Amino acid sequence: MDQTKQANPDLKWEKTATANIGVDFSILKGKVTGSVDVYDKKTTDMIFNYNVNPVLVPVGTIVANGGTMSNKGIEVSLGATIVKTADFSWNTNLNLAHNKNEIVKLTSPFFVGGDSIRRVQPDGGGQTGSTLQIFKEGKPLGQFFTLKYAGKNADGVSQYYDKNGDLTTTPQIGVDYHYAGSAQPKLLMGWANNFQYKKFDLSIFFRGVFGNKIFNATRADLFRPSTAMTNNILVDAGNESPNDLNSYKYSDRFIEDGSYIRLDNMTLGYNFGKVGNYISSIRIYQTVNNVFVITKYKGIDPEVEQGGTAPGVDSNNFYPKTRTYMFGVNVIF
Template identity: 30%
Template sequence: MDFAILNGKISGSFDYFTRKTTGILITPPVASALGEGQSKTVNGASKTNRGWEFLLTYHGQRSGDFNYNVTLNFSHFRDKITDLPENVRPAYPGNIDNTIIGHSQFDIFGYKTNGLFQSQAEVDAAPTQIGAGPGRIRYVDINHDGKIDANDQTWIGTTLPTLEYGARIDLTYKKFDLSIFGSGVAGRKGFDVYTLFNNLMHSRENVGPGVFDGWTPQHTNTNVPALTLKDNNNEGRTSDYFIVNTSYFKLRNLQLGYTILPKAVFTRLRVFAMAENIFTVKSSKYLSPDPERIDLNPIPIPRIFSFGVNASF
């Protein structure tokens, strides 16, 4: 739906989409004992995709030499696995009791945590957990069978944002023009690899400053486990200990220009200065430098400054 109101001062569009996809082709992993050449492409999950996009522009009324336009955009997307053949289930997150059906392929499957064990008495009273001890991460017994194992994994978040949004402002005054653009996401969670590097010890690797806040019997007001090089508790496993708010807003582009109208050679000459990836607003709980890149190698996008000339003959 496209629309314009108030004599075109406000315009925009709204789109809603839905799609069903069946038999998605995948190459599931095979046991190494089967030897090389055993991998094959088969039909995997079927799923639905639904979402919407909304665009809104306000065309400012010219006031003398000043004019401006403001554009906002919002979107939402969600996919859901609707069918999963038995022969490809190991290729998707989930287990026998808790499959990915009804969830998104971007949902996170892992363990829930409940702080750190503070004493041996807490360890003795808790479900059996290999590697448990004072100062170790406590995992939640999801299926209430009295022990912590792979069957206690559940869905602990999604890397899909609830909302994606952006804003662009264009202003002109006489021969000057200014353009500002920013965008971000809201309602998203993801894995923070810096929490792993910062809070846990790793043999033959440097450690982050988080280890200085590690649990000890004299320092229990912390979420950093007791320091150890022997991870009997398997604390690097996927769990909500590493899942944090990865929502963010980025001021992506700022451009200032000045237009010259020379009488000879050029019909129009514009000089400009531009800055990209100027700053990011993110949750203080997300330690990695760039929440837009929630992966195991979150190298931040560089900040760029440039100058240029646009010429018309």
């Protein structure tokens, strides 16, 4: 029997209610089509492992219902035939989505954390007690909550703003924290294009994510010049003073814009048509996945984990996307 978890006989399923309204349309004799969907989704009785008063629950935590989360958004899809001639055609489809996430309620009969829970504690050296995000009523899932970097002082030591806005080189972890953006993207995009020229065909698909933040904990963990004799550090960390023992502290210094546009897939094909008396069609094609990505993010890949309860944290815990090539032949007899 597990003695580290408290039984909760009152635990029940989460509940989700969704309201949705949509409009489909077609204009210019079907050359332009589209849809608009607006939704309002609310999840109640959310299940979470709450910290509780040890007097009530000896192990100090309990899995309980208690949270309420809201997701409101809009999804737009547009399709169009841009060009259509005897030899050439171009069809395109654009999908856009915006979602606003908010923790509406965060409570449990046992909960001792008020209306917030500090979350996400990567295991970087020298970061004991540090957390990166917070569950907070009125804030989104993935809300960053950390130290606020204020540059260097006259001695070249990294300084921060304390909870009152004053400068300090000895910030208190968990006390001198500030809200520092969200991992929730403001816009998601998917854009597909299909071209046909005589017997050639080309398909191109772009994906984009815009307006989200990423906490580059991997960069912070490699930003310790004092450890250069025994550990790897980043090249630009070499510009930091070895005496600045604050330079690598988790703070908004390591929060970056996570926006990107990725050419996700590109396929070029050629159809020979009928070959001989037994083959009605032969098509050869070349496909490339993850062709390129445009981003200002300094990490290996801006497409970090966006699911779960701790989105938008790059903590050296994922394998970056690889570029793959595939050659194929389709034969129809």
